Amino acid sequence: xxxxxxxxxxxxxxxxxxxxxxxxxxxxxxxxxxxxxxxxxxxxxxxxxxxxxxxxxxxxxxxxxxxxxxxxxxxxxxxxxxxxxxxxxxxxxxxxxxxxxxxxxxxxxxxxxxxxxxxxxxxxxxxxxxxxxxxxxxxxxxxxxxxxxxxxxxxxxxxxxxxxxxxxxxxxxxxxxxxxxxxxxxxxxxxxxxxxxxxxxxxxxxxxxxxxxxxxxxxxxxxxxxxxxxxxxxxxxxxxxxxxxxxxxxxxxxxxxxxxxxxxxxxxxxxxxxxxxxxxxxxxxxxxxxxxxxxxxxxxxxxxxxxxxxxxxxxxxxxxxxxxxxxxxxxxxxxxxxxxxxxxxxxxxxxxxxxxxxxxxxxxxxxxxxxxxxxxxxxxxxxxxxxxxxxxxxxxx
Amino acid sequence: xxxxxxxxxxxxxxxxxxxxxxxxxxxxxxxxxxxxxxxxxxxxxxxxxxxxxxxxxxxxxxxxxxxxxxxxxxxxxxxxxxxxxxxxxxxxxxxxxxxxxxxxxxxxxxxxxxxxxxxxxxxxxxxx
Numbered sequence: 298x299x300x301x302x303x304x305x306x307x308x309x310x311x312x313x314x315x316x317x318x319x320x321x322x323x324x325x326x327x328x329x330x331x332x333x334x335x336x337x338x339x340x341x342x343x344x345x346x347x348x349x350x351x352x353x354x355x356x357x358x359x360x361x362x363x364x365x366x367x368x369x370x371x372x373x374x375x376x377x378x379x380x381x382x383x384x385x386x387x388x389x390x391x392x393x394x395x396x397x398x399x400x401x402x403x404x405x406x407x408x409x410x411x412x413x414x415x416x417x418x419x420x421x422x423x424x425x426x427x428x429x430x431x432x433x434x435x436x437x438x439x440x441x442x443x444x445x446x447x448x449x450x451x452x453x454x455x456x457x458x459x460x461x462x463x464x465x466x467x468x469x470x471x472x473x474x475x476x477x478x479x480x481x482x483x484x485x486x487x488x489x490x491x492x493x494x495x496x497x498x499x500x501x502x503x504x505x506x507x508x509x510x511x512x513x514x515x516x517x518x519x520x521x522x523x524x525x526x527x528x529x530x531x532x533x534x535x536x537x538x539x540x541x542x543x544x545x546x547x548x549x550x551x552x553x554x555x556x557x558x559x560x561x562x563x564x565x566x567x568x569x570x571x572x573x574x575x576x577x578x579x580x581x582x583x584x585x586x587x588x589x590x591x592x593x594x595x596x597x598x599x600x601x602x603x604x605x606x607x608x609x610x611x612x613x614x615x616x617x618x619x620x621x622x623x624x625x626x627x628x629x630x631x632x633x634x635x636x637x638x639x640x641x642x643x644x645x646x647x648x649x650x651x652x653x654x655x656x657x658x659x660x661x662x663x664x665x666x667x668x669x670x671x672x673x674x675x676x677x678x679x680x681x682x683x684x685x686x687x688x689x690x691x692x693x694x
Numbered sequence: 695x696x697x698x699x700x701x702x703x704x705x706x707x708x709x710x711x712x713x714x715x716x717x718x719x720x721x722x723x724x725x726x727x728x729x730x731x732x733x734x735x736x737x738x739x740x741x742x743x744x745x746x747x748x749x750x751x752x753x754x755x756x757x758x759x760x761x762x763x764x765x766x767x768x769x770x771x772x773x774x775x776x777x778x779x780x781x782x783x784x785x786x787x788x789x790x791x792x793x794x795x796x797x798x799x800x801x802x803x804x805x806x807x808x809x810x811x812x813x814x815x816x817x818x819x820x821x822x
Binding site for chain 2: 598599600601602603606607610619620621626628638639640643676677678679680681688
């Protein structure tokens with residue numbers, strides 16, 4: 298059995314999205330800035346794509362900027378808000394400890410420039426309380442940036458409430474909605490969002506293309522200088538095929554969010570219940586406020602990379618927040634932010650499902666994870682120490 | 695998976711000498727759970743100072759498990775002196791190489807053997 302359970306990393310492109318791209322490579326390949334016919338046709342396609350994205354997000358077309366992906370959108374949103382704030386002497390930025398690195402590393406850069414970065418505690422649930430945002434906002438707050446849904450543990454934040462607080466206090470609110478789009482309902486007007494980042498490849502669109510939504514009163518700072526594309530705010534010939542593929546995927550992914558949730562949530566919950574039966578394991582993040590397809594567990598006594606390699610042998614593609622898979626000495630900053638000790642965070646597993654997953658595949662996932670965890674525990678001196686009481690357990694049985 | 699050589703994957707998937715040696719007379723453990731890897735080596739050394747049997751237990755990534763497995767193969771049947779001269783480089787080379795950021799796994803294997811022999815020497819000298 299082959300199961301791709303790493304949809305939070307990237308997704309398989311939909312046939313519809315691929316088909317939507319091809320004419321813009323084969324026939325209408327003109328540069329949208331060119332004045333002849335195939336250039337102007339590409340320009341029309343681009344502008345119609347902008348309108349379609351705006352319709353999905355519930356904003357104006359001119360508030361949509363096409364980017365190379367989520368990271369670029371995050372960078373530009375945060376830098377722009379920081380520059381706007383700095384002009385008025387506002388150099389305080391509020392975020393959370395478990396944002397994506399595209400946000401955290403941009404904030405680190407601003408910190409070096411003299412900005413004060415306040416990272417809110419996300420608790421063991423992986424959830425922000427809107428009250429925390431309210432209490433943290435000051436006269437000199439330039440920006441609040443909080444992700445819509447967490448990429449590792451899948452918790453969904455109370456964005457509408459946070460947005461309302463920011464709106465009332467007149468503070469710019471940005472959300473990295475890369476993991477949320479196409480999985481939960483997102484509406485920038487309803488959710489009081491000023492800036493939002495998207496990435497097409499997370500919802501069955503192509504890689505290398507994304508969106509920055511910025512309200513029309515927000516003056517963006519260029520990250521990429523050059524030509525006057527994207528209202529002069531993002532230079533570079535537009536990725537027309539990518540944008541057309543993204544729009545097709547975006548419309549498909551958002552047209553029946555309720556149906557998607559209804560189908561996927563019971564399967565996700567079955568997976569959670571099955572994995573929860575493995576002794577000394579625990580779900581990461583709140584049980585209820587989570588994406589319909591994302592499940593993240595920690596297993597005591599084992600290390601994530603060996604777990605992934607053995608699951609790969611069983612045809613399962615998944616990911617982990619262990620240090621060995623992150624390429625650094627520390628395990629995932631997200632797991633540490635929700636209070637998991639290092640030794641437990643090393644033994645994490647993220648399974649992120651797509652909506653074509655079947656019940657039979659869920660059963661196979663549960664059985665396979667159980668087998669591999671048991672096998673690795675049997676050769677783990679750490680596990681032996683836990684069983685013999687030499688070291689204390691972190692989780693209950 | 696292209697991350698590791700075929701040899702690493704072979705030793706990871708089919709680890710040699712894995713388990714506990716009940717009659718071990720030298721036991722060494724290195725690493726810690728916070729860093730994400732622990733290796734435990736069990737040696738049975740005879741009166742001629744030959745490593746008659748060896749087993750290991752490892753908590754860690756694929757290359758940590760493979761390094762332990764390979765290290766046990768390299769010292770089984772060898773003298774204590776030979777085992778002490780085993781370097782992490784030799785372990786990595788026997789595995790057809792390890793990625794740069796995984797070299798510490800081979801270091802752990804070398805240290806685990808040294809630690810087990812140290813334990814054996816202490817027991818022999820009545821320090822334990």
